[in-house]
Amino acid sequence: xxxxxxxxxxxxxxxxxxxxxxxxxxxxxxxxxxxxxxxxxxxxxxxxxxxxxxxxxxxxxxxxxxxxxxxxxxxxxxxxxxxxxxxxx
Numbered sequence: 311x312x313x314x315x316x317x318x319x320x321x322x323x324x325x326x327x328x329x330x331x332x333x334x335x336x337x338x339x340x341x342x343x344x345x346x347x348x349x350x351x352x353x354x355x356x357x358x359x360x361x362x363x364x365x366x367x368x369x370x371x372x373x374x375x376x377x378x379x380x381x382x383x384x385x386x387x388x389x390x391x392x393x394x395x396x397x398x399x
Contacts, residue, residue, distance in 0.1 A: 317342045318349060322396040326385065328354075336363065336389060338396040346371065348397045350389060363389065368397040 318339040325335045334354050341347035346367045351360040364386075366374040374390055376383075 321348075322399065324392045324396070326388075336393065338393045340397065348393065350393050364393075366390065366393070366397075368394055370394075 319342055321338045321340055323335055323337045325333050327333055332355065334352050337351045337353065337360055339349045339351070341349070346369070347365065348368050349365050350363040352363050353360045362377050363380050364374050364376045374386075376386060380386060
């Protein structure tokens, strides 16, 4: 994410099935210094731990900044929708 690693509070998570028995857990966090800044990370149950996926402002203020590996991924729209639901809560 684009801020200091200790400046994030976990708000919630959601999980998507990848088929073939796999799952990806997405974690939504809020920055403690900028309450509008939120991050999404993923954990694919492969033992590597959470990896950054995107950073966004909520309420919306410009586009979501996706990590290069995620840009254009067909799941992005659903990930953003579910992350914003958690950020709104």
